[in-house]
Amino acid sequence: MTKVPEDGSLLPLMEEFYTIQGEGYHSGKAAYFIRLGGCDVGCHWCDVKESWDAELHPLTPADQIIENAAKYPGKAVVITGGEPLIYNLDYLTAGLHDRGIKTFIETSGAYPLSGEWDWICLSPKKFKAPLPEIAPKAGELKIIVFNKSDLAWAEKYAGMVSPSCKLYLQPEWSKAGEVTSLIIDYVKENPKWEISLQTHKYLNIP
Ligand SMILES: C[S@@+](CC[C@H](N)C(=O)[O-])C[C@H]1O[C@@H](n2cnc3c(N)ncnc32)[C@H](O)[C@@H]1O
Numbered sequence: 001m002t003k004v005p006e007d008g009s010l011l012p013l014m015e016e017f018y019t020i021q022g023e024g025y026h027s028g029k030a031a032y033f034i035r036l037g038g039c040d041v042g043c044h045w046c047d048v049k050e051s052w053d054a055e056l057h058p059l060t061p062a063d064q065i066i067e068n069a070a071k072y073p074g075k076a077v078v079i080t081g082g083e084p085l086i087y088n089l090d091y092l093t094a095g096l097h098d099r100g101i102k103t104f105i106e107t108s109g110a111y112p113l114s115g116e117w118d119w120i121c122l123s124p125k126k127f128k129a130p131l132p133e134i135a136p137k138a139g140e141l142k143i144i145v146f147n148k149s150d151l152a153w154a155e156k157y158a159g160m161v162s163p164s165c166k167l168y169l170q171p172e173w174s175k176a177g178e179v180t181s182l183i184i185d186y187v188k189e190n191p192k193w194e195i196s197l198q199t200h201k202y203l204n205i206p
């Protein structure tokens with residue numbers, strides 16, 4: 001097994017692309033996506049299972065990732081995966097900040113928090129629970145709704161985040177036809193929640 005250096009100077013990069021953030025609070029804004037390989041959380045409905053095996057994704061200098069991101073006019077990056085917090089993200093995010101780029105993360109919270117963040121999207125999973133320290137730091141909580149039981153499960157995490165944290169219910173993509181109407185009814189009854197849709201999938205963009 002290839003060892004990823006603990007200083008975060010090399011990271012397994014699956015893909016990087018400039019697009020529109022499709023989900024959650026920053027939906028609709030231009031952002032450069034950095035997708036790191038490696039995840040053991042095991043969501044059966046994960047829409048990027050190709051990311052799971054870190055070995056398939058080349059160890060790439062963080063300096064190179066930073067330079068690539070800096071070429072684009074949208075001065076925000078979304079670091080996602082796979083599960084990006086498997087890695088030490090201090091070096092990558094400090095370098096992005098040095099270039100005036102805002103740092104956003106998409107995470108399950110299942111690994112210790114590293115990195116300097118302008119925005120944390122916490123999307124907890126039943127399959128591997130988040131570490132408790134991340135919940136108070138989340139700017140948004142994004143629960144993926146696969147079936148009705150996920151609505152009650154979502155409330156447990158709503159009680160762990162800060163009072164200013166945005167609360168989103170996002171339909172699991174393959175079940176969207178069934179669960180979207182449940183989410184609509186739930187948000188109408190419980191208006192502290194909002195709907196997040198994977199708008200990039202409707203727009204046919206990455
Ligand atoms: C692929 S994950 C990568 C980041 C991190 N591992 C996580 O789960 O937050 C990016 C986002 O997509 C969401 N997601 C993954 N598969 C999905 C699906 N089938 N339908 C809806 N959202 C999904 C995740 O919950 C997460 O918010």
Ligand SMILES: Nc1nc2[nH]cc(C(=O)O)c2c(=O)[nH]1
Binds near residue numbers: 020021022081206
């Ligand atoms: N456009 C776009 N928005 C996204 N928001 C979160 C994504 C992710 O996979 O983390 C994602 C993605 O893959 N594409």
Ligand code: SF4
Binds near residue numbers: 041043046125
């Ligand atoms: S935690 Fe994220 S990347 Fe990992 S399996 Fe779940 S949705 Fe996919």
Ligand SMILES: [Mg+2]
Binds near residue numbers: 047048
């Ligand atoms: Mg995605």
